[in-house]
Amino acid sequence: MQIISADVVVTSPTRNFVTLKITTDEGVTGLGDATLNGRELAVAAYLKDHVAQLLVGRDPHRIEDTWQFLYRSAYWRRGPVTMAAVAAVDMALWDIKGKVANLPVYQLLGGAARTGLTTYGHASGRDLPELFDSIRRHLEEGHRAIRVQSSVPGITALYGVAAQAQASGRRYDHEPAGRGSRPTEEDWDTRAYLRHVPTVFEAVRAEFGPGLALLHDGHHRMTPIQAAKLGKALEPYDLFWLEDVTPAEHQEAFRLIRHHTTTPLAVGEVFNHAADFRTLITEQLIDYVRAAATHFGGITPLRKLMGTAAEYQIKSGFHGPTDISPVGLAAQVHLGLAIHNFGIQEYMGHSDATNTVFRPSLTFRDGLLHPGDTPGLGVELDEEAAAAHPYQQAYLPFNRLADGTVHDW
Structure with a gap:
């Protein structure tokens, strides 16, 4: 062949x-x-x-x-x-x-190590009632863990809040990349964020109790000491993980964060090579690997990385929003089903339009994601449907501080 x-x-x-x-x-x-x-x-x-x-x-x-x-x-x-x-x-x-x-594919990787993959959904709100409604919807859908993102007083447009009107007047609807020839400018205030987020988790715990697994994404916006402060402040609310708290290119920075907080840490959605994780894994500075097969070179290197991570009791938490196509998601679900040290899978669900172009065989039932038993990855591409949706230029937003400084988005 x-x-x-x-x-x-x-x-x-x-x-x-x-x-x-x-x-x-x-x-x-x-x-x-x-x-x-x-x-x-x-x-x-x-x-x-x-x-x-x-x-x-x-x-x-x-x-x-x-x-x-x-x-x-x-x-x-x-x-x-x-x-x-x-x-x-x-x-x-x-x-x-x-x-x-x-x-x-999961059978070629050694067969299933579990019945299906536990997922987390993305709940968000502009205020607490809206956030609580979003959490309830995701629980009704079957998710067993929830990522919690909330608007912050004093910040006009904030990553991860689906219903919030952005600086451009549009809404995220779980797709922050705005179509057009220029990226949207948003604002950021770290001190306002650090004051507000613990109050949100206090309210969520009071409403939903101690059993619900809760996650939060910092989206690389803090310095190491700020991240340590947030992790410590969130300890009473028992998070499943705190994600991407600071840019992790400086892996040694996580020594400081780890020293100050016991909140579990997840890192790596922007990484694309095993070397990006070396210190984080060997010094057990993180708890979950956030790499995506789509940006990490595929199934082959991600499988090897998770083999190394297993030796340090570190689990997977593969990046899985809707900018990973159904093909990329399927690749991760097959791998997650087969490895022993699976942790959790991010899962948002693609749009109906996307699922007419890509026809996946995966299922989401009783809170568990499964790739299906169709040979291969289990995704078919309708090229005629794909041609009906031509490329449209789109950019992710960027941040500026109050004094005009460009900040991490």
């Missing part, structure tokens, strides 16, 4: 996605997710202009060899564009291997 073509499909049903379709001489096809939110066309060009021709004539079953070839032969390694492109190839080859074997 040989690869005869590698085609890139860019489509925008609700939001932009980049998909790689690999075809073999026996007519077997595989899909991979190469979506990089806000920089989609950079990855599409990387695949079309630099990778596709290198795949033609290769044996699709040689997944490890192909991964190493694409990673090492470029010389300029790592980075989100490169690793998203490599991820798409890797996923597509696993998809092909599963179809040829007539098995779902």
Whole structure:
């Protein structure tokens, strides 16, 4: 069996996605997710202009060899564009291997280690009543854990609050990337945030009791000492995790945070290589790995990373909002089902329009996500439907402080 073509499909049903379709001489096809939110066309060009021709004539079953070839032969390694492109190839080859074997990918990874994946949903509100209603809706949907985000007095537009009108006058609706030629400018005030967030969790615990697993995303906006302060302030409310509290490129910074708080920490959605996690894992400075298969080079390297993490009792918490396509989500669900140290899976659910372009076989029942038993990854691409939704330029927002300084978003 040989690869005869590698085609890139860019489509925008609700939001932009980049998909790689690999075809073999026996007519077997595989899909991979190469979506990089806000920089989609950079990855599409990387695949079309630099990778596709290198795949033609290769044996699709040689997944490890192909991964190493694409990673090492470029010389300029790592980075989100490169690793998203490599991820798409890797996923597509696993998809092909599963179809040829007539098995779902999780069976090729060792079989199921659990019945299904526990998920967390995204609840948010502009005030406490709206937040409580959002939590109840997510519990009714079946989620067993809830990420809690709330508006903050004094901040006009805040990440993660779905119903909040943004600076542009639009609403998030779980998609912060605004379509248009310029990113939206938002505001930020760390001190106001640090004052308000503990009061929100105090109210949520009083309303929903001690048993509900609660999570919160800091979205890289704090310094290490600010993050430590927040983690300590949230200890009475027993969070499942506190996520991305500070930019983690400086891995050693988490020593300070860990020293001051016992609140569990989750990190890594912007990481794209195992080296980004090395100190965090070996010194047990985090509790959950947030990497996404789509931005981390695919199933192959993420599986290896989780093997290392298991030795340090660190679990998975793979990044899974709707800027990961159904193909990328499926890849993570297959991996999460198979590894022993699975922790939790972020799950928002894609739009109806997205699910007409991508037809996934995964199910969400009784609070558990399962990839299904369709051979391969279990996602089909309707290329005619994809063509009906052309690419639309979109940017994630950015932040400025009150004095005009650009801040982390």
